[in-house]
Amino acid sequence: MQRKAYVTGTAALLVALLAGCTSGATDSGTTDDANPGEAGSATAVAQPGRYRTLPEPCGAVGHDTLDSLLPGIQQITDPEQREAAYAGDATLTYDTDRKVGCRWKVESADATDHLLVDFERVVSYDNAVSDDSQAQTIFATKEAAADLPEPSASTTATPSDSSSASTDPSPSSSSSASSASSASSSPSSPSSPSSTPSATSSSSAAALQPRVLSGLGDEAFLDDALNSSGSTAQQRTVTVVFRTSNVIVTVEYAEQPATVGVVPDSQKMQDRARKLAARLADSLNG
Template sequence: MQRRAYVPGVAALLAAVLAGCTGSADEGGRSDDSNPGSAGTATQAAQPGKYATLPEPCGAVDGRTLAELLPGLGEMTDETQRETARAGEATLTYDTDRKVGCRWKVESAEATDHLLVDFERVVSYDNAVSDDAQAERLFATKQAAAELPEPEVTESGPPTTGPSADPSSPPSSSSSASAAASSSASPSDGSSPSSGASSSSTDAPVLRPRVLEGVGDEAFLDDELDSSGSTAEQRTVTVAFRTSNVIVTIEYAEQPVTVGVVPDSEEMQDRARRLASELAGSLGG
């Protein structure tokens, strides 16, 4: 009896199946990208951020700047006490490669000043998103949470974020007239008038919270006056900026000793902005 030859047929079928599974991309087959190291993989990790470390936060602000922000330092007669106050206190952190900060609190005869400087290094764990892009996203969220007012639109020019009577409301015609009169009375050399005007006057112009130019890659400033309770009003000026994959936040607050005295917004904003510029410059190296 003649035997049937099954094996050659099975071998032919198996060869056909294998050929279909291992066909090349040029023949319409799909390359295997499950192995990150295979030749068919085109995935490339996003670029890392510029900064791999963070500065020592309590040493990031120089002595001269601290003396300007914290006037009470100059009133301290005890050298040990002054040095302790100048040294600041590091904020609690569990990863100094990712987040560090330092805070200061100094009392003077006129007010108590608080300063907080916070550094955050952003790292993306998504190969499709760079550290810079992730930091940009986080900064956008931070800025949105600040709820900055929309820029004012004028008939004669582009949107402006000039002075107004209150950070959260547009200026009235009376406050605009007052600001104009104050401007016309200022000395031509740009110095501050010294005609007995009180720094506690609520008629002093207050700069609105706004986006800042020229500080890091992007920045904004917020200004809040806490008038709740029966104590003196505390003003807090916040300046936040991003440079590459590092986000820096400065919180500068002042609470006068005397009830009814309002911290000078323009002066506090100027001090906080100068500090932000200094820190951005030191990080830029």
């Protein structure tokens, strides 16, 4: 009788333990289902950039544009050499879907010109950061590295005071006005127009300084540097960088005159580089 009671008690204990395990499993399932989607729902992924591929860089610049930026091409008499000059040299790259570029170098009787066109397609590997946002960050880094000067107000020539003095004088003051006019027109007196060229020169210099550009891609800047090489000839390098969506484009245009003491024309080089950048932006958007 005592043995039978023991077995019955043991069986009851096993039943209780099994019931507890089943209850725990049920509770665990209820807990997992209490927040459906917390672990299994898809995390929001940032939008990919507009561009999935890049253009062929050496074919991105037309012959007419190369003729303008690299005048020495027109002086090449050998057809094969001229064609090779137009073709350019592709820059080294390990992933043509991410970064491509092309270089040209042409010598002429007056100068040696260099041109680099570089395309970089930015891809973000962070699901929370879009390709555009990543490209914007990289562009900001490039702009900061350019160390652009603070923008300054353009200097304008002060209008001549002759317009304010043209009011008809009263009869009582006509003689004094005539005397004043004679005095002001004296060759020994400094005339206001003499200051106009200086003011215009300052204004032009301010307009050509390195700066942020508008109307080119989503954002853009221009850098202009003049330096001397070992031969003491001054080389000017104009760089235009712009971003459109997740692609960053760099145009680097440099010229070194053949004659020491000759300084490359800043405005001409900037105009050429900006026109090329605008054409590249249009081709990307086309």
